[in-house]
Amino acid sequence: MYKNVLQNIENIAIWPMVSFVIFFVFFICLLLWVFSVDKKHIEKMENLPFEGNDLKNETNLNIGL
Amino acid sequence: MEIEKFSYDNKIVKAFIIATVVFGLVGMLVGLTAALQLVYPIFNFELQYTTFGRIRPLHTNAIIFAFVGNAMFAGVYYSLQRLLKARMLSDALSWIHFWGWQLIILAAAITLPLGLTSSKEYAELEWPIDIAIAIIWVVFGWNMIGTIIKRRERYLYVAIWFYIATFVTVAVLHIVNSFAIPVTFFKSYSWYAGVQDALVQWWYGHNAVAFFLTTPFLGLMYYFLPKAANRPVFSYKLSIIHFWSLIFLYIWAGPHHLLYTSLPDWAQSLGVVFSIMLIAPSWGGMLNGLMTLRGAWDRVREDVVLKFMVVAITAYGMATLEGPLLSLKNVNAIAHFTDWIVAHVHVGGLGWNGFMIFAMLYWVVPRMWSTKLYSPKLANLHFWLGTLGIIFYALPMYVSGVVQSLMWKEFNPEGFLVYKNFLETTVQILPLHMLRATGGALYLTGAIIMTYNLIKTAYAGSFVSDENAEAAPLVKNYVAKSGGWHYRVLEHKPILFTVLTLIAILIGGIIEMVPTFLIKSNVPTLVSVKPYTPLELHGRDIYIREGCVNCHTQMVRPFRSETERYGEYSKAGEFVYDHPFLWGSKRTGPDLHCIGGKYPNTWHYNHMLIPDAVSTGSIMPAYPWLFEQSIDKNLTAGKINALRTLGVPYEEGYQDKANSDLERQSSEITATLKADGIEVADDAEIVALIAYLQRLGRDIKGEATAKE
Numbered sequence: 001m002y003k004n005v006l007q008n009i010e011n012i013a014i015w016p017m018v019s020f021v022i023f024f025v026f027f028i029c030l031l032l033w034v035f036s037v038d039k040k041h042i043e044k045m046e047n048l049p050f051e052g053n054d055l056k057n058e059t060n061l062n063i064g065l
Numbered sequence: 066m067e068i069e070k071f072s073y074d075n076k077i078v079k080a081f082i083i084a085t086v087v088f089g090l091v092g093m094l095v096g097l098t099a100a101l102q103l104v105y106p107i108f109n110f111e112l113q114y115t116t117f118g119r120i121r122p123l124h125t126n127a128i129i130f131a132f133v134g135n136a137m138f139a140g141v142y143y144s145l146q147r148l149l150k151a152r153m154l155s156d157a158l159s160w161i162h163f164w165g166w167q168l169i170i171l172a173a174a175i176t177l178p179l180g181l182t183s184s185k186e187y188a189e190l191e192w193p194i195d196i197a198i199a200i201i202w203v204v205f206g207w208n209m210i211g212t213i214i215k216r217r218e219r220y221l222y223v224a225i226w227f228y229i230a231t232f233v234t235v236a237v238l239h240i241v242n243s244f245a246i247p248v249t250f251f252k253s254y255s256w257y258a259g260v261q262d263a264l265v266q267w268w269y270g271h272n273a274v275a276f277f278l279t280t281p282f283l284g285l286m287y288y289f290l291p292k293a294a295n296r297p298v299f300s301y302k303l304s305i306i307h308f309w310s311l312i313f314l315y316i317w318a319g320p321h322h323l324l325y326t327s328l329p330d331w332a333q334s335l336g337v338v339f340s341i342m343l344i345a346p347s348w349g350g351m352l353n354g355l356m357t358l359r360g361a362w363d364r365v366r367e368d369v370v371l372k373f374m375v376v377a378i379t380a381y382g383m384a385t386l387e388g389p390l391l392s393l394k395n396v397n398a399i400a401h402f403t404d405w406i407v408a409h410v411h412v413g414g415l416g417w418n419g420f421m422i423f424a425m426l427y428w429v430v431p432r433m434w435s436t437k438l439y440s441p442k443l444a445n446l447h448f449w450l451g452t453l454g455i456i457f458y459a460l461p462m463y464v465s466g467v468v469q470s471l472m473w474k475e476f477n478p479e480g481f482l483v484y485k486n487f488l489e490t491t492v493q494i495l496p497l498h499m500l501r502a503t504g505g506a507l508y509l510t511g512a513i514i515m516t517y518n519l520i521k522t523a524y525a526g527s528f529v530s531d532e533n534a535e536a537a538p539l540v541k542n543y544v545a546k547s548g549g550w551h552y553r554v555l556e557h558k559p560i561l562f563t564v565l566t567l568i569a570i571l572i573g574g575i576i577e578m579v580p581t582f583l584i585k586s587n588v589p590t591l592v593s594v595k596p597y598t599p600l601e602l603h604g605r606d607i608y609i610r611e612g613c614v615n616c617h618t619q620m621v622r623p624f625r626s627e628t629e630r631y632g633e634y635s636k637a638g639e640f641v642y643d644h645p646f647l648w649g650s651k652r653t654g655p656d657l658h659c660i661g662g663k664y665p666n667t668w669h670y671n672h673m674l675i676p677d678a679v680s681t682g683s684i685m686p687a688y689p690w691l692f693e694q695s696i697d698k699n700l701t702a703g704k705i706n707a708l709r710t711l712g713v714p715y716e717e718g719y720q721d722k723a724n725s726d727l728e729r730q731s732s733e734i735t736a737t738l739k740a741d742g743i744e745v746a747d748d749a750e751i752v753a754l755i756a757y758l759q760r761l762g763r764d765i766k767g768e769a770t771a772k773e
Contacts, residue, residue: 022572030309034302046297048148048222049288 069217069538072531073146075433077159079528081139082426084167086516088135089422092127093509099124100502102686103653104495106677109686114178116686118612122189123177128414129187129277131170136422137281138166138205141228143429144288145209148225150218150536154211158204165201169194180610181251184645185266187273188242192253195243202239206232213559217536220557223304227284229563230312234276234570241574242269246707248700252606254707259640260327261582263648268319268574275315278413279381282421283307286354286378289425293370299356303349310346312566314339316573321392324401325622326648327637332577333394339573340392347385354378369444373424376452380416384409399474402618402652404494405466408459415455415508423451423515430519436526443518450511457504465497469652474626482629487655492682591638594764596713597757599727602704603696604757607750608647611688618649619658619761632659633765642713654685659762666734667741669755688751695748698724730756 101108102117109116142159146152153159172194176182182189190198209232213225242265244256255262291298298304320328320336355378358365365371387409391400400406431438438444472490475483484490597605608614621627623634635658640646664672671678674692676685702720709715715723731747734755738745745752 019576026313026569027310030306034306037302042301045220045222046291046301048218048220049144049224049291050297051150051218 067537068535070533070535071152072533074142074153074156074159074530075528075532076530077153077156077163078139078143078429079433079530080163081135081142082430084135084163085132085139085422085426086519088127088131088170089419089512090509090516092124092132093505093512095120095124095127097502097505097509100498100505103684104498104502106684106686111687111689113180113611113688113690116611116688118615118686119178119180119182121615122182122186122612123174125187126173126177126189127170129273130173133278133414133418133422134166136418136425137231137277137285138162139429140285140289140425141209141281144224144285145212145228147534148218148222148288149212149216150534151212151216154208154215158208158211162201162204162208165197165204169197169201172197176251180612182609182612183243183245183253183255184609184612184614184647185242185255185262186270186650188239188266188269191251192243192245192247193250195239195245199236199240199243202232202236206236210559210563217538219539221559221562222287223298223301223308224284224288226308226562226566227280227287229559230308230566230570231276231281231284233563233567234272234280234312234316237567237570237574238269238272238276242266246710248703248707252700254704254711255645256711257644257646258711258713259643259646260329260637262644262646263323263326263640264320264328264332264578266646267322268316268577271319271322272316274410274413275311278418279315280312282418283311283350285421285425286350286374289428290354290357290374290378293368293374293424293428294358294361294364296357296361299353299359303353307346307350307353309569311343311350313569313573314343314346316570317577318343318392320577321397322650323648324392324394324397325624326620327635327640329637335577337392337394340389344386344389348382351378351382351385354381369441369448370424370428372445372448373420373427373451376448376455377417377420377424380412380420380455384413384417387412398622398624399470400466401622402650403466403469404462404497405470406651408462408466411458411462412455415451415458419508420451423447423512426515426519430522431526434523434526434528436522439518439521439525443514447511447515447518450507450514454504454506454508454511457507458501459504461497461500461504465494465501468494468497473630474624476626482626485630487630488680488682491653491684495684590641591636591765594639594641596642596708596715597760598730599701599705599723600730600753600756601760602708602757603701603727603750604753604755604760605647606704607691607696607754608757609645613657614647614649616649616651616653616685618652618656620648621656621658627656631656632762636765639765642708644708644711644713657758657761659766661759661761661763662766665741666737666755666759667743669758670738670743670745670751673751673754691751691754692745692749694750695746696750696753698727698748701727 098108098115099117099120102120113119142153169190173190176191176194177189181191183191188195209228213221213229245253246256247253257265287298287304317339318336320332321340322336324333324337326333355375358371358375361371365375390396391406391409427438427444469490472484472493477483619635621631621634628634639658640648668679672680673688675687676683677687701723705715705720705723709717709719728747731752734752735745735747
C-alpha cells in the first residue's frame with residue numbers, strides 16, 4: 001500500500017531503504033554506546049542530582065514527611 | 066581552581082508554584098462543572114459563555130497549559146539550576162517568561178468562553194495568542210539553553226535532556242500546527258484542509274501529550290524521584306535508551322488518533338506500528354522509576370512524596386500500555402469516540418501528571434521555606450482522596466465507554482440497530498457520568514486540602530529567595546579523555562545535542578506528512594464536492610464558535626453499525642474545503658456528517674431552542690442566543706478571500722456577490738420556517754447554522770445520485 005502511494009515520487013524505492021537504515025543505525029549506535037560506556041562515568045552521571053548544596057543523606061522524614 | 070559563589074533563584078520557582086496551585090484548582094473546578102453539565106444540562110447556565118462546548122476547551126487548556134505547564138516550569142527552574150550549578154541565565158528572562166505565560170492563560174480564559182476558537186483540540190487559541198505563545202516559549206528556551214551554556218557542571222544529567230527535547234519539539238509542533246490565515250483579529254482559518262489538517266492536528270495533539278505532558282515530567286521524575294528516595298536512579302544506562310528511543314518513536318504515532326477515518330491506510334498502519342513499539346521505551350522508563358525504590362519500599366509506607374510518585378509512575382505505566390493497545394485497529398473500533406478514551410487520558414492526567422506535581426510540591430515547598438511540612442496527616446488524606454478520586458473517575462468511564470460502544474453496535478436478529486435512537490445510549494450512561502463527577506470532586510477536595518497544607522507550611526517557615534551555592538567554573542577547551550563516544554561527543558555539547566534532538570523528532574514527522582501533502586492520489590477528489598455557500602460558511606463558523614465539535618463527530622467510519630445509523634461512510638475527498646477539519650474525537654451526541662436533509666428546518670430550529678422538547682431526555686444545552694444574534698455580513702468578503710488564498714475555488718470577484726447569494730439562501734430557509742408558523746429574522750445566526758447543518762453530507766449524496 002505504502003509503495004503504491006509513493007510510487008509517483010521519483011526514486012521512491014530509496015525511501016523505505018533510507019528509513020530502515022536510519023532506524024537500524026540509530027538503535028545500533030545507541031546500544032553500542034550503552035554497552036561500551038565507562039562505569040565510572042555512569043556512576044558520576046547518576047549521582048549528579050546529589051551534588052552541590054543539598055545534603056546527600058537528608059531524607060524526607062527530616063522535613064516531616 | 067577558584068571556587069565561584071552564586072545563588073539559586075527560588076523566587077521564580079515560588080511564582081510558578083503559586084500559579085500551579087491556583088490554576089490547578091481552577092482547572093479542576095471547571096472540569097467538575099463540565100462533568101456535571103453532561104448529567105444536568107442546567108449547569109450550562111443557559112449562557113453562551115458557559116455551555117459545555119466552550120467550557121470543555123477551557124478545562125483542557127487550563128489543566129494542560131496552566132496547571133501542568135506552570136508545574137513543569139517550576140520543576141525545570143528548580144532542578145535545572147541545581148543540576149548545572151548555575152543561576153538561570155537572566156532573572157529578567159525568567160520573569161518575562163513567567164508573566165508572559167500567565168498573560169497567555171488570562172487571554173485563553175477570556176477568549177475561550179467568548180467562543181474565539183480555532184476548534185483544533187489543545188490548540189484552540191486564536192492566532193494572536195498563538196504568536197504570543199511562540200514568543201514566550203522562545204524566551205523559555207533561550208533562558209534554559211543560555212543557562213546550560215554558562216553552567217558549572219560539564220555533564221548534562223538525563224533530566225536536562227528531557228527538558229531540551231520538550232523545548233525543541235513543542236516549538237516545532239506549535240508552529241507547524243498553528244499555521245492559519247487570519248480573517249479578523251480573532252478569527253482565522255487553518256492553513257490545511259480536511260485530511261491534511263487532521264493529520265497535522267493529531268501529529269500535534271499526540272505529541273503535545275508526548276512532549277508537554279510526558280517528557281518534561283520524565284525529566285522531573287529522573288530528578289525528584291532519586292532526590293526523594295535518596296538514591297540514584299536504578300539504571301542510568303536504561304535512562305539513556307529511554308530518552309533516545311522515546312523521542313525518536315513517539316513522533317510517528319500521531320495517526321493512531323485517526324484509525325478508520327478517511328486518512329490514507331498506510332498512514333494509519335504507520336501510526337499503529339510505532340504505537341506498539343512505544344511500549345518498550347515507556348515501560349523501560351516506568352520500570353526504571355519503580356526499580357529506583359528497590360530496597361527502599363518500606364519508606365513508601367511512611368513517605369507521602371514517595372507514595373504520590375509510586376502511584377504517578379504506575380499510572381504512567383498503565384496509560385502507556387493502554388495507549389498502544391487502544392491504537393490496535395480492532396480495539397480502536399470499539400473504544401474510539403467513547404468514554405473509554407476519556408478514562409484513558411484521565412489516568413494519565415490525574416495519575417501521572419497530577420500526582421507527580423503533588424509529589425514535587427510536597428517535596429519542594431518545605432525545602433524552599435526551610436521548614437517541615439505543616440501536616441503529614443493531611444498530606445496522607447490528600448493522597449487517599451486523590452487515589453480514590455482517580456478510581457471513581459476512571460472505572461465508571463471505562464464501563465461507560467464499553468456500554469456505549471456495545472449499544473451503538475448492537476443489531477437485532479432482523480438486522481436492524483437495537484438502539485436506533487442515539488439518545489437511548491446517552492441516557493443509559495448518565496449514572497456512570499455522575500459517578501465520574503464524584504471522582505472528580507474527591508480529587509479536587511484533595512487538592513484543596515493540599516493548598517491549605519502548603520500555605521500553612523509556607524507561613525510557618527521563612528522563604529529562602531536566593532539559595533547560596535558555590536562551585537568551580539568549567540575549564541575552557543576541555544577534551545574528554547575517556548568514556549564512550551556519547552559523552553565525549555554529546556553530553557557536554559548542548560547545542561549539538563539540541564540539534565540532534567531536533568533531527569530525531571523531525572524524521573518521523575517528515576516521513577508521515579510529506580507523502581500526504583505531495584501526492585494528490587492520497588486525497589481523491591470528488592466532483593460533486595463544492596465549496597460552502599456564504600451562508601453555510603457563516604453557519605460553520607457558528608458551529609466552530611459554539612464548540613459543537615466537542616460532542617459531535619463528522620466522521621462516519623466504515624462499519625455497518627455506523628453506515629446503518631448515520632449514512633454513507635466519510636471519504637477523504639469530502640473534506641477538501643474544510644478549513645479547519647471538524648471530525649471531532651468524541652461522540653457525546655450522534656455523528657453529524659450526514660445530518661443534511663435528515664430533518665426539516667423546523668426540527669433544527671426547535672431543537673436548538675429547546676433540545677429537550679424535541680428529544681426528550683437530551684443533555685444538549687439550549688442555544689437561545691442564536692435566535693437573537695445576527696451574523697456579521699461585513700465579514701463575508703474577508704472569509705471568501707481568505708479561503709480562496711488557501712485554495713478553495715471561489716471565483717475572482719465572488720466576494721462582492723457573496724452577500725446577495727447569502728440573502729437569497731437565508732430567505733429560502735426563513736420561508737420554510739414561516740410555513741410552519743415560525744417568524745425569524747433572515748440574518749439570525751440560527752438560519753446560518755441550519756443552512757450549514759442541512760448541507761452536511763449533501764455533496765456525497767449528490768455523487769451517488771449522479772452515478773445512478
